[in-house]
Amino acid sequence: MLIALLPGDGIGPEVVAEARRVLEALDLDLSFEEALVGGAAYHATGHPLPPETLALAKRADAILFGAVGDPTCDTLERPLRPEQALLALRKELGLFANLRPATLFPGLEDASTLRPEIAAEIDMVIVRELTGDVYFGEKARHITSDGRREGYDRMSYAEDEVRRIAIVAFEMAKRRERILCSVDKANVLETSQLWRDVVNEVAADYPEVTLTHMYVDNAAMQLVRNPGQFDVILTGNLFGDILSDQASMCAGSIGMLPSASLRAWSGENGMYEPIHGSAPDIAGQGKANPCATILSAAMLLRHSLDQEAAAQRIEAAVSAALVAGARTLDLGGTLSTRAMGDAVLAALN
Ligand code: GGG
Helix, strand or coil, rough: CEEEEEECCCHHHHHHHHHHHHHHCCCCCCCCEEECCHHHHHHHCCCCCCCHHHHHHCCEEEEEEEEEECCHHHHCCCCCCHHHHHHHHHCCCCCCCEEEEECCCCCCCCCCCCCCHCCCCCCEEEEEHHHCCCCCCCEEEEEECCCCCCEEECCCHHHHHHHHHHHHHHHHHHCCEEEEEEEEEECHHHHHHHHHHHHHHCCCCCCCCCCEEEEHHHHHHHHHHHHHHCCCCEEHHHHHCCCCCCCCCCCCCCCCCEEEEECCCCCCCCCCCCCCCCCHCCCCCCCCCCCHHHHHHHHHHHCCCCCCCHHHHHHHHHHHHHHHCCCCCHHCCCCCCHHHHHHHHHHHH
């Protein structure tokens, strides 16, 4: 099985290196090919998603992605900005379903921003739509006829886009606690009213799942007030991006949340990445927490390679390392990225 490694920018190469070490330790029949993406690719080739990187991503059985984002590219226009590589990969590969599990690992209650008894209840999956919404709508910046600078991003969803992500969320809920909360802003947005209508239609096929709807502002509040009420959250691209960062702090650190980007319920050609970005302020210093990327590698094994036992082995090793006290800086500890990888590897063996 071929795994494409796209480490990207900032801390991406450091955390992907640790996840690779963990995958290699499993004694599975895996091969790895690496390619440039993001700012690193822009500086080397003039484009953040060079054709050879896209070709590798399409050819591989699964992709392990690090992070993109490079302040030296901040003045560039689309499509040259590093982040555009990530959006283009998702679109090109049709990866519309983003699964973002947020779980409090044992012993991390002290790292959570929530009171320990509330933090302990965190065990949810955010199902984020990934190839629509304002991220992909018509966008522009221009000077209006009366001389003002104006920018816009068009938010739109078509019913088939909502239906297919809703099906993924209901399937996920069916396999978990059968509780699904769909998050929108239907009191203000037309897209959200369509979203709500379509989610209600899909719900008819899943009578065993309890569906509720929540406005995104209330969901943000409920995530810190009473996160235990959530099992599966279904939401759009923008709201999902924001809510999952928020959920990560409730679970101890953004360095703990993995993700899977899939074409559908099956994991064919899936892409796996930590939800965090490139963190240029700590890049190259060995300060990053590799757990989110290591846990993304576990999701890769589960969803794309049908290796459930190996996935659980990695998750158990991360958990055991944390229980034994292994902590990077973001979790209040002193371990370097490599030392945290070592701790997970030690727990694996
Ligand atoms: N590993 C995630 C990452 O690199 N994030 C940077 C970014 O551009 N994120 C936008 C998004 O996830 O939609």
